[in-house]
Amino acid sequence: MTPSRTAPNASTDRTVAVFGGTGKAGRHLVEQALAAGHRVTMLARTPGKVDVQHERLRIVEGDVVDPVAVAKTIEGATAVLSTLGPTKNTPDHQVSRGMAHILEDMSRTVHAVRASDRDWTVVRVPMLTDGPPTGSVRVGDVGVNTGPRIARADLARFMLEQLDDPAHVRASPVVSAPA
Numbered sequence: 001m002t003p004s005r006t007a008p009n010a011s012t013d014r015t016v017a018v019f020g021g022t023g024k025a026g027r028h029l030v031e032q033a034l035a036a037g038h039r040v041t042m043l044a045r046t047p048g049k050v051d052v053q054h055e056r057l058r059i060v061e062g063d064v065v066d067p068v069a070v071a072k073t074i075e076g077a078t079a080v081l082s083t084l085g086p087t088k089n090t091p092d093h094q095v096s097r098g099m100a101h102i103l104e105d106m107s108r109t110v111h112a113v114r115a116s117d118r119d120w121t122v123v124r125v126p127m128l129t130d131g132p133p134t135g136s137v138r139v140g141d142v143g144v145n146t147g148p149r150i151a152r153a154d155l156a157r158f159m160l161e162q163l164d165d166p167a168h169v170r171a172s173p174v175v176s177a178p179a
């Protein structure tokens with residue numbers, strides 16, 4: 001179990017690009033990132049759905065299938081967080097195409113800035129709930145040390161913690177609520 005906490009060397013001088021920030025988990029991500037002191041740039045298909053206003057929040061209107069909108073969202077960001085998900089039950093692959101744009105753009109940006117590769121973490125989750133945050137999560141692997149659900153607020157916190165914690169770089173942990 002990983003206690004939810006602010007990493008000891010957490011940097012607040014950071015611009016975080018958020019995709020999926022109008023969604024149910026993404027809203028927590030945007031709110032928590034702003035509360036942690038980060039600057040946030042988010043992509044929104046419908047900016048009117050964003051109900052938070054903040055001097056450190058920049059909204060880029062657009063769709064993730066548009067590479068120009070993706071590039072505008074990532075411009076100047078030191079980290080990218082995505083809770084993109086299909087909102088309709090139709091296999092139109094928009095999210096997959098969008099992720100490809102995000103990764104291509106991150107690659108160009110990172111290589112332009114410094115010749116290193118990208119760090120990534122894919123956070124796997126069971127059923128997401130809108131329940132209150134527990135403040136701690138169970139970190140397991142597929143089929144190992146996992147539970148049936150996790151609150152979206154706890155997922156958002158775990159994602160933000162990864163910005164300052166290298167423990168899960170290039171890994172795909174499964175996070176769930178403590179037993």
Ligand SMILES: NC(=O)c1ccc[n+]([C@@H]2O[C@H](COP(=O)([O-])OP(=O)(O)OC[C@H]3O[C@@H](n4cnc5c(N)ncnc54)[C@H](OP(=O)(O)O)[C@@H]3O)[C@@H](O)[C@H]2O)c1
Pocket residue numbers: 019020021022023024025026043044045046049062063064065083084085086087094095098125126127128129152
């Ligand atoms: N719900 C569960 O129990 C569960 C279980 C396992 C995994 N997951 C995954 O966990 C993540 C978060 O889940 P959630 O329930 O919080 O998701 P959600 O509320 O459905 O949010 C999805 C987000 O993706 C955005 N999006 C979708 N297509 C887009 C496009 N073409 N361009 C720009 N934005 C686009 C939506 O924007 P709009 O607001 O414009 O629609 C929304 O912000 C998703 O990846 C989901 O697949 C969910």
